Amino acid sequence: MKKIKLLAILLFLSTVLWGQEKPLTIENYYKIKWGHAEEFIALWQKNHYPLLKKLQEKGDVLSIKAEAPILHSGEDTRWDFKVTITFKTEHLALDYSIVDPYKKQLFPDQDSYTKAEQHRFELIIAHWDVPVETIPLH
Structure with a gap:
């Protein structure tokens, strides 16, 4: 959690200092x-x-892209599902409340929704988010 907060602060400062927001991709x-x-993917x-x-x-x-590995790796490096999301701006990528206005609209039975999300x-055994950037190849 500390890493996420530090990343958010650094991205915010870079936006303020350089005055521009650019898209951010997170895996x-x-x-x-x-x-x-x-079951999880469903x-x-x-x-x-x-x-x-x-x-x-x-x-x-x-953009939104979902992937699953075809073969599994060792337990220490295993992942079962990856979602790559490109947000319009760094700020939007780090604002976890941006989905809140749509929760009641899409899921009027909030009790069922909350129970399904809890399940x-x-x-999940582990979950991690990795902000990535494209490196131009020359």
């Missing part, structure tokens, strides 16, 4: 309990993807 990795990856598609699509329709998100989070 979200999920390591899921053995045998539950499909819950993610049902409960989180619609929120991201709303952000994309609004223009806050430029989705219970399936």
